[in-house]
Amino acid sequence: MHTNVHTLKMGEGLRPLPSFLDAVSERNHEYDHSPMPMRRMSQLYSNLFRLYRLFEVGPAMRIGPILRAVALILALGPSASAQDRPNVVLMMVDNYGYGELGVYGGGVLRGAETPRLDQLAREGLRLTNFNVEPQCTPSRSALMTGRHPIRSGTTRVVWGVLYGLVQWEVTMAEMMRDAGYATGMFGKWHLGDTPGRFPTDQGFDVWYGIPNTTDEALYSSHPQFDPSVSVSPEIMESRRGEIPTVVEEYDLEARRRIDGEITERTIDFMRENAEAGRPFFAYVPFTHAHLPTLPHPDFDGTTGHGAYADVSAEIDYRAGQVLDAIDDLGIRDNTIVIWTADNGPEEVAEYHGTAGFWRGHYFTALEGSLRVPFMVRWPGRIEAGRVSNEIVHMVDLFPTLAGAVGGVVPIDRTIDGINQLNFFIGEQDESDRDGFPVYNGDEMFAYKWGNWKIHLIELNSMFDAPQRLNFPKLHNLISDPKELYPITETDVSAAWVLPPIFTAIVDFQRSLTAEPPIPLGTPDPYVPPNE
Ligand SMILES: [Ca+2]
Secondary structure (H helix, E strand, O other): OOOOOOOOOOOOOOOOOOHHHHOOOHHHHHHHOOOHHHHHHHHHHHHHHHHHHHHOOOOHHHHHHHHHHHHHHHHOOHHHHHHHOOEEEEEEEOOOOOOOOHHHOOHHHHOOOOHHHHHHHHOOEEEOOEEOOOOHHHHHHHHHHOOOHHHOOOOOOOOOOOOOOOOOOOOHHHHHHHOOOEEEEEOOOOOOOOOOOOHHHOOOOEEEEOOOOHHHHHHHHOOOOOOOOOOOOEEEEEEOOOOOEEEEEOOHHHHHHHHHHHHHHHHHHHHHHHHHOOOEEEEEEOOOOOOOOOOOHHHOOOOOOOHHHHHHHHHHHHHHHHHHHHHHOOOHHHEEEEEEEOOOOOOOHHHOOOOOOOOOOOOOOOHHHHEOOEEEEOOOOOOOOEEEOOOEEHHHHHHHHHHHHOOOOOOOOOOOOOOOHHHHOOOOOOOOOOEEEEEEOOEEEEEEEOOEEEEEEEOOOOOOOOEEEEEEEEEEOOOOOOOOOOHHHOOHHHHHHHHHHHHHHHHHHHHHHHOOOOOOOOOOOOOOOOO
8 A cells, every 4th residue: 555655745736846945046046937048058068968977088997888888889799798798686675674684783683684685795885875765666766767756757656647657768677678688577666557668668578576566465355355446466477568468366375475486587587598698687676575574485484573574584585595596507706786675664563664773664754764775796896895884876776787787878868876886896985976855755855965964844754744844954864863853953053064955956956947857647658848
């Protein structure tokens, strides 16, 4: 129910900023009413700037993939490059908070050790400040496009309204496929469930999984369930260009088994491509630990601490199966492995999770909603055992992985993501990101900037009413990690951070004016209004 619940002002038009911000910048008003040619010029300028950044001569890693790709096209054709281009395995769990894994302070404290994922963390880079969007669909949209979902019409899901990514968006899978990669997805999509919007319409060669979300697996267990008026969730599969076919009904029994099947199909896909010598991208969005948080029968009761702990044990085991297969196939040194989560923990009491050190659950702008576990391993390229508190955002993965595989980042639209490859491989200690806006639904609830966060709209629980603040609440995340003591009420001198934060907010708002967001419900084909 939760990932589909639209808690925020259903039916209200798009209002990216709270009203009090409208008065913040006179310049913003001027810009809003500027004549079209000026906007076009601005967009042209920004496109040129992005083009410049793409080809910027910097450390060898940045330009290397482009040179390799060009050399490849000239000399060998796209399939011959396979040997030296890394495979990418991107595992992601659902609604799994910062505080669950052992290496993030959970593990035995949560009733289940997580030895495989703790080991993975020791083998690569572990981030303590990796940030996502506050719900399933927006976070997956950010991952697939490198754009904040406010731009893509994917901030929320409303029943009865067409949802998901329009064809115009360029997905990570399309970027990988264009770079010569085999692309497979195994797991939960949640970016559209209509023809033209399934994973195999959006860049994946093969897909097995669920189009929407796991709470639907509960529906048929309700004694008054009426399939003639509600949805009957299904597990599906398809190949590129095909209409997906139904594998089986997604009920409580299938819910327990699905992550085992996702793992097996992932391994089959990796094996098939490794044996063929094709570089591959395996996107593996597991369904755990989304509610109903129920383990596979093999894990039921194994921890003695209940279903949630059993699921954590299974999550760790499934990651271990994929990692073992990578070793068995002899591709460990040439495979980038990422393991992360799409958003913070569940709040519903029966299935609640924990963000550990941070406060809050998903559907809010609190740190517990936004900070999730993130580890990346790339033997020989990414230093083992490194831990960093530098800010990285989900949108950064598109350009970062494009940099790693020689893929192309679109330059005809705003890409919010930043290529963090030089940070990941240790050519620099710092991330290139200062901060990011936090949208919850269609409104900016907060902005995070360095170790500071400003809340414009306060929301402490997904079940509360959002409170539009007359004066924003500013928190120092070092001295106040639980976001309980707004510094604006205790130490006015800290207000020195407000000018740079508001400048960043206004800059983001301007980018939405220059390139209007795609409204929720937009059908295909989408054509940008500026074209
Ligand atoms: Ca989720």
